[in-house]
Amino acid sequence: MFKLxxxxxxxxxxxxxxxxxxxxxxSICAITIYPIWYVIVNSLNDGMDxxxxxxxxxxxxxxxLENYKAVFNNQGILTSFGVTxxxxxxxxxxxxxxxxxxxxxxxxxxxxxxxxxxxIGIVTMFFSGGLIPYFLLIRDLGLFDNFLVYIIPTMFNFFxxxxxxxxxRELPTSLEEAAKMxxxxxxxxxxxxxxxxxxxxxxTIALFQGVYQWNDYFAGVIFVNDPSLQPIQTYLYKVVxxxxxxxxxxxxxxxxxxxxxxxxxxxxATMVVTTLPIVLVYPFLQKYFVKGMLIGSVKx
Amino acid sequence: xxxxxxxxxxxxxEPLVKPGAKSKRFKKAAKRVNNQKxxxxxxxxxxVWMFIxxxxxxxxxxxxxxxxxxIQSISEAPWVGLMQFKEFLQDENFLIVLKNTLGMSLxxxxxxxxxxxxxxxxxxxxxxxxxxxxxxxxSYLPHFISWVVLGxxxxxxxxxxxxxxxxxxxxxxxxxxxxxxASPDNFWxxxxxxxxxxxxxxxxIIYLAAIAGVSTELYExxxxxxxxxxxxxxxxxxxAIMPTIAILFILAVSGVLNSNFDQILILKNSLNESASxxxxxxxxxxxxxxxxxxxxxxxxxxxAIIAFILLLSANKIMKKINGTSLF
Numbered sequence: 001m002f003k004l005x006x007x008x009x010x011x012x013x014x015x016x017x018x019x020x021x022x023x024x025x026x027s028i029c030a031i032t033i034y035p036i037w038y039v040i041v042n043s044l045n046d047g048m049d050x051x052x053x054x055x056x057x058x059x060x061x062x063x064x065l066e067n068y069k070a071v072f073n074n075q076g077i078l079t080s081f082g083v084t085x086x087x088x089x090x091x092x093x094x095x096x097x098x099x100x101x102x103x104x105x106x107x108x109x110x111x112x113x114x115x116x117x118x119x120i121g122i123v124t125m126f127f128s129g130g131l132i133p134y135f136l137l138i139r140d141l142g143l144f145d146n147f148l149v150y151i152i153p154t155m156f157n158f159f160x161x162x163x164x165x166x167x168x169r170e171l172p173t174s175l176e177e178a179a180k181m182x183x184x185x186x187x188x189x190x191x192x193x194x195x196x197x198x199x200x201x202x203x204t205i206a207l208f209q210g211v212y213q214w215n216d217y218f219a220g221v222i223f224v225n226d227p228s229l230q231p232i233q234t235y236l237y238k239v240v241x242x243x244x245x246x247x248x249x250x251x252x253x254x255x256x257x258x259x260x261x262x263x264x265x266x267x268x269a270t271m272v273v274t275t276l277p278i279v280l281v282y283p284f285l286q287k288y289f290v291k292g293m294l295i296g297s298v299k300x
Numbered sequence: 301x302x303x304x305x306x307x308x309x310x311x312x313x314e315p316l317v318k319p320g321a322k323s324k325r326f327k328k329a330a331k332r333v334n335n336q337k338x339x340x341x342x343x344x345x346x347x348v349w350m351f352i353x354x355x356x357x358x359x360x361x362x363x364x365x366x367x368x369x370x371i372q373s374i375s376e377a378p379w380v381g382l383m384q385f386k387e388f389l390q391d392e393n394f395l396i397v398l399k400n401t402l403g404m405s406l407x408x409x410x411x412x413x414x415x416x417x418x419x420x421x422x423x424x425x426x427x428x429x430x431x432x433x434x435x436x437x438x439s440y441l442p443h444f445i446s447w448v449v450l451g452x453x454x455x456x457x458x459x460x461x462x463x464x465x466x467x468x469x470x471x472x473x474x475x476x477x478x479x480x481x482a483s484p485d486n487f488w489x490x491x492x493x494x495x496x497x498x499x500x501x502x503x504x505i506i507y508l509a510a511i512a513g514v515s516t517e518l519y520e521x522x523x524x525x526x527x528x529x530x531x532x533x534x535x536x537x538x539x540a541i542m543p544t545i546a547i548l549f550i551l552a553v554s555g556v557l558n559s560n561f562d563q564i565l566i567l568k569n570s571l572n573e574s575a576s577x578x579x580x581x582x583x584x585x586x587x588x589x590x591x592x593x594x595x596x597x598x599x600x601x602x603x604a605i606i607a608f609i610l611l612l613s614a615n616k617i618m619k620k621i622n623g624t625s626l627f
Contacts, residue, residue, distance in 0.1 A: 014529055021422055022431070028419070029438045031497070035453050036441070038463065055466055102346030105339045112333050117343050124350055126608065129357020130600035131580075132587040136374075137357050156349045186338040215446035218562065222588055233448045240452045241566050264456070271449045278444045283437050293505045 036275075043067055043272045047265030066260045067269035077270060080232040084274075087150035087231060088213040095209045096202055098155045103164030104190045121158045138223055149223045150231070154213070160205050163292055167201040168194065204292030207285045214278055232274050239267055364598035370591065377594075384598035393582060401578040404488050405556035412496050413552055417545060419500055420507035421533055436508075439501025447498075451566030454494060455481060481567060484575030490567065491576075495560060506548065510541040546624040554611030557603050579603050 038057070042050060046062040071077055106117055129137075143149040171194070179189045195202070220234030282289075333340055359374075364384055366377040388394055419439075426432040442450070457463045458480040468474045480486045514537060522532050559578040568576040577585075579599065587596025611626075619625040 011528065017529070018425070018427060021425055024422060025426065025431070025435045028500070029435055032438055032442060032501070035457070035497075036445075038457075039453055055461075055463055057463075098345070098349075101342050102349075105343035106346070108336075108339060110332075110336065111339055111343060112329065112336065113340075113343075117347055120347055120350055124354040126611075127358060128354065128604070129360050130597065130604060131583055132593050132597040132600060133357035133360025133363065134353075135588060136360055136363075136593065137353070141352075153353055156346060156353070158350070161346070186336060187342065190342070211444055215444075215448070217446070217448050218565075233446055236448045236452060237566060240448060240455055241569075267452060268456075271452050275445055275449050279441065282440065282444050286437060286440070290505055290509065293509070 039268050040272055043265065043268035045265070046260050047262035048260055050265060051262055064260060067265045068273070070261045070266050071269045071273055074266075076227065077232070077235065079228055080230050080235040081273075083147075083229060084214060084231040084233065087147070088210055091151050091154055091213045092206050092210045094151055094155050095157070095160075096206050099157055099160050099205065100164050100195070100198070100202065101190060102156065103161045104168055104194055105186070106161065107165040107168035108186075121161065124158055135222065144223055145226045145229060147229055150213070150219060153219075154209070157209070160208065163205060164198075164201060167198060171197055200288050201292065203285055203288045207282065207289050208292070211278060211282075232270070236267075236270060236274060239263075239270075361597060361601055363594050364601045366594055368594045368597075370593070380594075384595050385602060387595065388599050388602065393577065396574060397577050397579050397582045400488075400575060401557055401559055401580075404491055404559065404578070407488065407492055408495065409552055409556065412492060412499075413549065415496060416500055416503035417507055417541075420504040420511060421537060423504065423508065424511050424537070425529065425533070436501070439504065441501070442498040443502035445498070447560075447562040447566055450494060450498060451563075454490065454567065458490065481569065482571045484572045487567070487572045487575035491560075491563060494567075495563065506544060507541055510544040511537055514540040542622065543624045546618050546622060547626060550611070550614045550618050550626055553614035554607055556610065557607045 041058065041060055042056055044063060044065070044067070045056050045060040046064040047067060049062040049064075050056060105111055106114060106121075108114070111117075128134075138144065138149060138153065143152065175193050175197070176189055179193050184192065215233060217231065217233035217237045220229075220231045221237060224230055224234070363374055363377060365379060365381060366374070367380050367383075368374060368377040423432060423435060426435070459465075460477040460479045464480065465474070465477045469477065480490065518536050518540070519532055522536050527535065557579060559580050561580045561584075564576060564578055564581055565584070568581060580603075583596045583600045583603075586592045586599065615625050
């Protein structure tokens with residue numbers, strides 16, 4: 001395979017192993033990518049044509065952008081996209097800011113009561129009330145059918161706090177002290193000194209939380225009935241799990257010639273549009289989240 | 301200059317504060333808190349959040365011992381002792397959900413747990429760094445795809461006109477088309493395989509990091525001793541990452557009663573229910589859909605207690621076997 005010409009100082013068995021290994025790895029990559037490729041190809045194929053049977057495996061049989069047009073003309077889908085974008089952007093910013101702020105205070109060795117605060121957090125890692133008491137709490141707080149249900153209950157995470165704390169501990173204290181001499185209070189120090197120094201860890205947590213916010217469908221399923229507050233994942237969940245695909249078709253039919261698109265082809269196009277933003281972002285943040293995972297696993 | 305002037309002042313203040321050691325300590329503490337009031341507010345906001353979103357639900361667990369209905373407050377609901385727990389033990393679904401939960405988890409533990417370790421070891425043996433990086437990046441991809449989207453892919457592929465049927469028919473492994481999600485027979489396999497597909501690369505990150513942390517001296521010493529690559533993998537790399545494996549194993553064992561809720565909820569339907577209903581989905585079904593709050597909470601609490609006992613015992617056993625433990 002790749003190493004055919006570089007057969008230097010390796011035993012035959014090692015040589016065979018290397019090539020088999022490369023083969024295994026390439027197969028894993030192919031198995032990983034193919035289902036996604038399949039969805040993309042089929043979403044770019046004419047919906048009615050696909051229904052005729054004979055699956056489309058490698059390339060669109062009858063290339064068409066109608067499915068995507070139907071997605072972007074469907075008011076329900078667009079509203080749901082808006083909700084997802086809003087909750088991801090707002091939810092992630094607030095989460096990162098709030099969790100980092102608490103983490104900074106707790107990371108300071110001179111914080112009075114630090115051990116107690118830490119204990120209060122550690123208990124939450126091992127014990128929780130479970131689904132039903134949580135559900136009742138959200139109801140009692142009046143967060144049903146309320147956009148804030150995506151923001152407030154997710155604005156803090158103790159695992160993320162631990163990742164922040166271990167990062168803040170490594171920061172040099174000289175800048176903090178200099179700012180203190182200038183009369184800055186601890187909150188100002190956090191904003192002006194700590195945040196600019198912490199971009200790597202902020203990128204990590206923002207990615208983790210951003211992915212969670214973007215992909216979560218359950219909050220939308222149990223806490224929200226209002227379709228205009230439903231994120232795109234919840235919308236897709238209803239289409240996939242409750243097989244209400246007919247209804248989706250009806251939604252689309254008002255805006256587009258229904259000759260070419262089917263509920264299935266719109267579903268595939270929606271899936272592609274839903275997944276694309278994250279898939280485009282994560283490779284650039286790879287070096288950060290690998291580090292974050294490591295801290296999270298060692299200390300967590 | 302300044303320093304010299306300040307010193308006597310401090311000496312003057314100290315004796316003034318002295319009367320009574322307790323009040324002195326209290327005043328010192330108060331002063332310390334006052335000096336860091338911004339810091340205290342920042343920390344306390346987090347504590348308040350945890351109080352509301354973690355501790356109030358913990359208090360809410362007492363409805364497992366009550367007969368709570370939506371018209372009352374939690375404190376008004378009448379106590380019923382262990383009635384809900386007894387009822388669950390006699391529930392006809394008790395054995396089914398237990399079997400499904402444990403069955404899928406244990407198979408995952410046996411098959412899906414070692415795979416990321418093997419994947420990380422093999423990835424580490426790749427001699428081309430470029431290929432290694434590319435494989436790594438691609439292997440993370442499915443982790444970022446939501447279970448809803450993957451569920452959409454799976455329902456498409458597993459349908460009677462789907463890809464899986466095409467392939468199996470072509471290979472002559474089945475005689476007629478079936479919808480694989482419409483029967484309980486294949487549900488466990490679908491759950492386990494799709495879980496492996498989604499998380500293999502992501503789970504390997506921790507092992508790759510542990511492998512990267514192994515001292516190169518150990519490999520050099522092994523080379524001098526005449527070890528080949530397989531021997532190095534077996535005698536150097538694997539023992540070096542053993543503590544990481546042990547800790548993740550403890551966590552995996554303590555999690556056997558947890559199912560991947562997002563995954564199962566999307567793949568579950570009324571036709572495969574006898575293989576797909578797990579404790580978590582049962583709690584959801586009872587509590588949210590049927591509004592049997594107390595009963596569902598009792599089921600969830602029982603699960604949590606068993607899970608905690610499992611965590612403690614797995615931790616203890618691993619401590620005895622190879623000295624690694626969580627706490």
